[in-house]
Amino acid sequence: MTALNPDRATLNFLNSFPEAARKRGEHLQEEGAVTQIFGNHLFIQGRVEDNGGVHRTTLRLQGNRWFGSCSTEDEETSGAVMFAAMLERLHRGEDLPESPNEFDDTPIVDLIEEKLDRELDDKEADFIFRVEKRYRRYVIEGEIHDHDMVRLNPRWEIASYEPLELWPVPPGDILEFWNYLGYAFDKKNLRYPDFMDAITDLEDVQRRMRDWEQEREVAAWYDRIESVNERPPQEIPHKIEFRLVSTINEARVEAREEYEEEWVSLREKGEIERILKLFDASALRMDAASQILWEHFLRYSEKTGELYLDLENEEACCFMNLLFHQKELKGYMVNLDERPFQVVDEPLSWLCDDDPMDSNSFALQLVTQSDEKVSHSVRLLPGRTELYQSDETVFPGPPRWLEDTEIMPRYSIPKLVIDSLEGVEFLRKIGSSLPPSMKRRVTDLDLFPHLKMWVEQGLTAAETEHLVIDVKALEAKGRREEKLIKAGWDLIKQEPVKGKALLRFAREKLYPIPEILLQMGLTYDEKLEAFKGRITKQFPEKFAEWIEAMPESVELDIEAKLKTILSDPVTAAIRFEVVNQEIDWFDLRVVIDVEGVNLSKAQIRQLVAARGGYVRMDDGSWMRLEIKLDPEQRDAVTRLGLDPFDLSGETHRMHAMQLADPKAAEVFDPKAWKRIKDRARDIKIDIKPDVPDSLNANLRPYQVEGYQFLAYLATNGFGGILADDMGLGKTIQSITYILWLRKYIEETKDAKTKIGPALVVCPKSVLDVWATEAGKFAPELTLKILRTRDDLDLDEVNNVLDILVLNYAQLRVCGDQLNKVRWLTVILDEGQQIKNPDSKAAKCARELDAENRLVLTGTPIENRLMDMWSLMAFAMPGVLGTRAYFKRRFDKRKDPSSQNRLAARLRPFLLRRTKGQVAKDLPPRTEEEVFAGMEGIQEELYKVELKRIQQALLGLDSDEAVKKNSFAILQGLMRLRQICCHPGLIDPKWLKEESAKMNALFYLLDQLREEGHKVLVFSQFVSMLDIIKMRLEVESRPFNYLTGQTKDRKGEIEKFQTTKDASVFLLSLKAGGAGLNLTSASYVILYDPWWNPAVENQAIDRTHRIGQKNKVIAYRLLTRDSVEEKIRILQHQKTALVTNILGDEGFASNLGVDDLQFILSHGGSDDDEIPPPPPKVADVEKVTTKKKSTVQKVAKKAAKKVAKKASKKDSKKDSKS
Incomplete structure (x- = not known):
């Protein structure tokens, strides 16, 4: 060990301490009390143990001076600790470690690699890096928290922000630190990476922890017992009662508590506050009447600021009226003699x-x-x-x-x-x-309202018409006449009386008249000296209802033409003629016979077109037509899918199966009905073959019914649609059908007849699903997935294959070659892919040469009813007529019954079962709406954009104007929805700003991760998924990612399905909404709402399907007071639009001007007519400050990475998803 020679700055620092501190510090250093030290020439961090205490010190070089700080507040100890740390630094010299992540001077990474006898891989090195980071923080701060532990295992529960207690004495090095962490993970049954076993000795830690944990548990129980023993006995609530004492001038509330004889008047605020405090602490009890009086009094006192009732004040008198009407207070309102007031029924x-x-x-x-x-x-x-x-x-x-x-x-x-x-x-x-002296001179008479009505033309413009009403009050014999004007009733005539006689007129019948006029929207016109109202298309119905509700006391004088609105409707009989017949097909025409009135064909056509509504005739009168059909006949016609109001003269081509309803005989010519019945009898309806023995599966009862329906179609040469809900097993039903069909052809056709192959067309993501399920359930079938165009070998298709599976793009590219094959059956899986009849895929599908045609779809109608025509034009050409015929009959009409008629026409060729109908063993599904409120930049951007759109769409005052501008409207709404998701979606410069919905998403993800759940997160914006993805990467959370651009779709799905981690699967709404089976997840989060709820339902059905064992919970994230919330409300209101057909019609295409005004109204609280959001709403608008600050930091890191990507993306990428 090479010691350092102290420089001038170090000497000055050491000499700055008092002699006592220097001696004590020198002693500490020599005794080895500096148990940990690391740093460099500018920074020193040390830990010193002295007299059983642990002190941390930090030394920093600033300029030419060292500055120090210490965890202890004792000045002498602090100086000694800092002195000892500096001496230790000099002593260690160049051997001073830069970080604390070492054991006996060996870096922790080296120690592990030595034990494993190999180098760590990137993932293992990353885990060690995170452990080292936690240890550095612990050394500096002396604490470790839940949010540190969750960085090492995402399933660790974040219970609080308080420091954790994981060890009896602080760990002396990183090895001891990790062993305590490993023990904590193991105790919660949370696994750490296997390679860490090389440096983990749980048995040793357990021995050290056993006594300490027992001591802590005993101490905790002592604390609990002591708190219970020291708790004062709960005060038994004592009774209090109230009464109100009143004179005719004032009233006061008095109280009397239990065991008190005297009543005390509540004159002081302090007394009321005392009672309130006792009441809040549950120290008072009172009977029901006292509580009613007390609560009423508190509300009155809070409103007026008064502690008594001054009965010269009208508000106090009104309050007394309210109290006397409370039956429960009888006996609790007394006079000065303490006698209860008697409230009597006999009036003064x-x-x-x-x-x-x-x-x-x-x-x-x-x-x-x-x-x-x-x-x-x-x-x-x-x-x-x-x-x-x-x-x-x-x-x-x-x-x-x-x-x-x-x-x-x-x-x-x-x-x-x-x-x-x-x-x-x-x-x-x-x-x-009246006074007795006047009674003989006064005569009582009634005034009756009299309304004279007529139609006036050209009041405001040449073409306008108005209802005009002259309103008068008349006495039966004409002795008084008044006229209602804007200011009220005006006297016009009063007959003089003889002598001192007086006439008194009862006016009660006149009082309702102004309100009655308002109900029709009538206003007074000074020039006409009468009330008027504009005549619109809805006028006749409204006028008829208004007259029907008119009080009998009102006399009506209605001009003849206007009175025709009140006449009975003209009646007509209906019949259907067969004008042409071809084998299974009948051409029908509607004939209507009007009874008792001479009308031209044009007039009859007008009346029929109005569908029972009023028609304005050439002479100015109104007329309506009622077709005589009893309920059974009407029901039969509806089930046939025919329109009794169709007088276009056009024929309706119908299949015999569509007409085979016994109750329809009454509306057909007898000869025509016999022909229909004879042909329908030849059709085999009761087709219920057994499940083929070669199928390696046990079908559920409803799946057997579905397969038998497909067999019924094939037996009769029909095409059709199997439209079961997502997840009910349409694929296995189709495989069963193929097995049966091959056997059926073998048994019924000539032995020389060659059985052709089956063609399955499906989305790219489902190709392998077909291969897997066919191999599993029907291994005898030879199946090939067409991966590239070059793989298509017609010789192989005709002579080797039983099933060829390809995607819709390949159908378009290989259409000419595929047309050369005579297919046993063609199955279009996720058949809504051909919903556009002009698309190349739809055209290629219709051109295929096939004996049988089948469409599989869970949502055949996405945007309009014309989608259904396109599907049936492939499956059963002609059954819905020509495209032009269908468009006139079903696509553009606003008649609600047209949808029922379409459902009726499809019934023989379509089978649809929902999960609720057939899958009784499927776990329940719950949907919750989570609202997040915008703040800051996001809210400002939203308001600016909303104002811009409102200005741009100013002047749209009709549904037609809305439809003409639908593209601009949808573009504007799209931008608002993007801001709701994240400000960065409209401009990458806002990526660093906070998104309320993003916060809500990660709040949910945190909760679900702690519980160990997998989650599917759907968004229609790929760029939004990228933002979420970046944040998941920054936070080192496991995830998978699937959009329309993902190449290895199967790999991503398998990884998610097989991983045991609480993983997140990010999916675009379109790419992930079809054909995927993701039952390993039981939670779904829809990040942004889609126009069509059916698409959202498809997304949820990725996990809510057969094979799912857990309850499925879907969270729909919505931004409070935004277009998202408004759209969701409208979706709830319009849900029933086309559910009687097969699914949900396009939501956006049904917006009217009122809907648009509602969606673009600002906020949600100012409009009383906005219905409340549905129940069961989770609200995460408020996130703790600590949580939000963490989110902001991570979001800013992610934003830097996303900005480059997002700036290059455009809306094309989103549309491709």
Whole structure:
């Protein structure tokens, strides 16, 4: 060991300590108390053990001076420790280690390699690097935490941010440090890398730990017992009750606690706070009535700031009205004599009579129901039912007519005031009888509302029409007439009366009229001196409903043309004619016979096209048509898939199997029906062959039914679709079908007939699935996967192969050669790949020469119903008519029944089973929505982009305008959704900024990793997957990655399926949404929502399928107050759009102007009409500060790596996924 000679800076540092510290430090160094030291010429870190204590010191050279710090606060000890450390540094000289990761001066890596007698590989060296990093941190900070341990094993549970206690005494070197860590892992049944066994002696550590752990456990139990013993006995809640004491001027709440005789008025805030504190501590109990009174009083006091009720204040009177209506408080509201108030049903009323004190006045006297005069003032308590409070009793009473709430029992009113039209009307309004001297002179009459209605043209423009209504109030004999104008009812005519007679008109029937007019959206027009409303397409239906709901007391005068809306519909009978027939096919035409009315063909066509709705005729009247079909007939026509409202004159080509419904006989000509029935009888329906013996599998009952359905199709020469949910085994059903079909051909055809091969076309990712399952379940079949175009050998196909499997790209490229083969059957797996009938793949598929055609798909409709035509144009050409015919009948119509008709037409050729229907043994599936709230830059970017889109789309005020601009709308929504995912998706410069959703994702991944779960993470943006991937790499987490660009797809899937690590599989929504079997994962995270929920369901079905043993949980990440949340709400509202066919129609193509306005409204809390998100919502908007800071650091590291990649990517890559 070569010692160092001290330089001037070192000498100055050593001489700066007092003599006592120098002597003690020298002694410590000589005795070997410096148990650890490392560093260089600028920095020294040391550990010194003295008198049973461990002290850490750090020395730094700044300029020409050494500065030191020490973990102990004792000045003398601190100086001695720093002095000893500097002497040890001089003593060791050039042998001073630069880091603490050594054992007896041997680096830990060298020690392991020596024990293993080999060099460490990269993965092992990386693990040692992480151990060394943890040890360096421990030496500096003297602590180790859960987040250190999780870096060495991702399944270590992060329980807290407090330091861990893993050893009885601090480890003296890295070897001892690792052995304690290894023991901690082993104790939790967590494995560390096998190569570390070379330096791990768990038995030795266990011996050292046994006594210490026992001591800790005993101490912990003593602490628990002591805390229980020292805990004061729980105070038994004592009872408290409340009551309200009231006069007609004020009211106060009083309380009485248990064992107290006196009631105490709650006059001080401190007293209320004391009771509240006891109440919160569960030290009080009260009966239900006291609790109601207490809670009401607290709310009132908090609102008004008052501790008592001043009954001259109207708000206090309204509060008293509320309390008196609480039946539970009977007996808890008392007067000054402590007698409970009596709340009676008998009302007070006003009695008007001659005033005995003044001959020129009438007296208005408050009386009880028994005409007993009230002798003292009462307090009016306003409310829905007016209450009048006296000293002991509370009465219901007449309507309020005074501003003051203190009501005198008697008022004197001049006779001139009462003896008038206004006066008698006033008495009627307050429920008072007339004075006896006036009764003979007053006649009570009713006013009835009268509405005169007509249609006015050209009020605002030449083509516009308005409903106009003149509203009047009439007395039956014409003695009074009023007109409703904007300001209210205006007197037009009042017949004079003879002598002193007075007419009093009851107006109750007039009160609802303004509200009734508002229901039709009518406004007053000063020029017309009447109310008007615009006549639109929806007007007739709305008008009919409005008139239907009109009160009987309203007199209606409706002009003749307008009145036709209220007429009964014209009735018609329907029948179907067969105009042509070819073997299995019938051409049908709809014929409608209108009864009792002479109408032209054009008028009938108009009425039929309206489908029972109103049609405006040439003379200005309205008419509607009702087709006479009883429920059974209507059901039969619907099951046939025919439209009773089709008067286009066009024929409908239908297969005999589509028409074979016994109940349809009533709507067909008898001769035509006989022909249909005879042909349908020849078709073999009950085809249920046994499962071939050569199949090496036991099919589930529903799989047997599926295979037999395919046999039924082939027996009758039909093509069709097997549309079972993902994961129900469509592949094995198809293999069974191929085995049966080959045997069936052998048994039924001429012996010389050659059995052709089967062609399977599937996505590239599923090629090996077919090979694996065929080899496993039907090894007798010779199968070949076409890897390249050059591998296609027609001679081999015709003479050697039983099954050729290729992908859709190869179908396009090799179409001409494939057409030269007569295929036994062609099976299109994931058949939605040909959903576009103009695509080359769809055209090539239709041109194939095959005896049988089959489509396999879990989601045959993704974006529009035309997708279904394309699938059936391959499987069963003609069954849905020509493309133009189908487009007119099913694709563009808004008639909801068209979807039911399509389902009916497909029924003989399509079989669809959901998991809920057939796979009873499949574990349940749960979907939860996780919301994350944007902050900072992400939120600012979102608001700016939202405002830009709102400005760009300003003026779109109809569904048609939305459709015309659908591309621009979808582009704008795409940018908003990208910002929701991560700001870096719209510009790489924002990659370092935080993403709320990214935080939520890794929060979930952390939880699932700690529990040892595998997770599938789907995103439609490949660049988003790259950002997630980089962060996983930075955090050394195991993952797999699959997009449309991945070459070794099979390898990635196998790695994920076989690994025992809590791994993450990143998949693009399209590339990972078809044909993959990933049952080793039971958790799915959908990072960004897709327009079509069916695509998301496909993604979840990658793991929720046959073979899955665990409950499947899917988390859908959504950004709070964003387009994502709005789209999800609309998806919930529109889910039923096409589920009665096979799947979900394209969501985006169904957006209307109202939907768009809803999606682009800012935020989520300001719009009362926004429905709440679905239940079961996890909310991770709040992440701890410590967690977020870690996330930011890692995200910034990942961002640097991603920025280069992301800047080169464009939207093309995303679309390819």
